[in-house]
Amino acid sequence: MSSAMHLKPTKLGTKSYWDAQYTEEVSNYDELGDEGEIWFGQESVDKMVDWAVENVPPHASSASPPFILDVGTGNGILCLSLVEAGYDPHTIVGIDYSEGSVELSKRVAKGRNVDGLTFELVDFIHSRPTPLSTQLNGLWDLILDKGTFDAIALYGTQEANEQHPIDIYPERVEALLPAGGFFLITSCNFTEEEIKAHFTTKAPTLKYHSRIQHPTFTFAGKSGSLCCSVAFRKE
Numbered sequence: 001m002s003s004a005m006h007l008k009p010t011k012l013g014t015k016s017y018w019d020a021q022y023t024e025e026v027s028n029y030d031e032l033g034d035e036g037e038i039w040f041g042q043e044s045v046d047k048m049v050d051w052a053v054e055n056v057p058p059h060a061s062s063a064s065p066p067f068i069l070d071v072g073t074g075n076g077i078l079c080l081s082l083v084e085a086g087y088d089p090h091t092i093v094g095i096d097y098s099e100g101s102v103e104l105s106k107r108v109a110k111g112r113n114v115d116g117l118t119f120e121l122v123d124f125i126h127s128r129p130t131p132l133s134t135q136l137n138g139l140w141d142l143i144l145d146k147g148t149f150d151a152i153a154l155y156g157t158q159e160a161n162e163q164h165p166i167d168i169y170p171e172r173v174e175a176l177l178p179a180g181g182f183f184l185i186t187s188c189n190f191t192e193e194e195i196k197a198h199f200t201t202k203a204p205t206l207k208y209h210s211r212i213q214h215p216t217f218t219f220a221g222k223s224g225s226l227c228c229s230v231a232f233r234k235e
């Protein structure tokens with residue numbers, strides 16, 4: 001792993017942290033109707049959905065609506081927002097490795113009266129999501145990640161020579177996309193240049209496609225964004 005991508009492990013890189021977090025969020029939802037944390041805010045959700053509508057439209061001329069996978073779905077709000085934007089819930093799957101996230105997402109979807117979405121317990125680094133019955137090739141037209149690669153970057157490794165999960169992650173994306181499929185990632189731990197370099201080096205069939213502009217700030221004469229969103233297309 002390049003040193004720029006090498007972050008110090010923290011509790012956000014542990015499954016026990018997310019399990020405890022979602023246990024609390026499920027009980028908050030049950031007691032107060034609180035849908036839980038939207039990482040990087042609603043604006044980041046809206047921008048990713050707008051990008052999707054423009055580049056992988058819900059009603060393309062092809063017969064089937066696009067198959068969309070949300071990696072590390074959290075409370076499932078990104079999936080629900082795609083449905084609000086006109087996507088068919090039956091072709092959208094949110095996966096997470098924490099059972100509480102899957103449970104919370106299902107409850108939030110039910111609370112919003114949205115049927116047809118699938119939420120599945122899957123560890124993205126070690127297994128593949130179950131293909132939907134209509135999905136003959138098991139591949140996804142669009143894979144989304146908001147904050148999950150960031151969390152995975154905070155994992156520790158057991159052995160000194162063990163491959164870090166962020167070095168495995170790009171190949172996992174590559175294997176689940178057809179030629180022409182898209183991957184859109186939003187990160188607040190890495191710069192746009194770091195994300196571009198990491199994914200195109202580790203998964204050479206992923207080519208940079210486009211970016212989303214986030215609000216910028218200027219400090220000490222330099223401008224930057226708190227988050228970046230970068231899209232890749234498999235050649």
Ligand SMILES: C[S@@+](CC[C@H](N)C(=O)[O-])C[C@H]1O[C@@H](n2cnc3c(N)ncnc32)[C@H](O)[C@@H]1O
Nearest residue numbers: 018039072073074096097098123124146147148
């Ligand atoms: C920062 S949260 C982002 C949640 C959601 N995407 C959002 O934007 O609100 C990171 C999520 O990644 C999930 N996660 C971490 N490692 C994972 C893995 N290997 N496979 C699937 N989900 C994972 C965590 O359980 C957590 O829900």
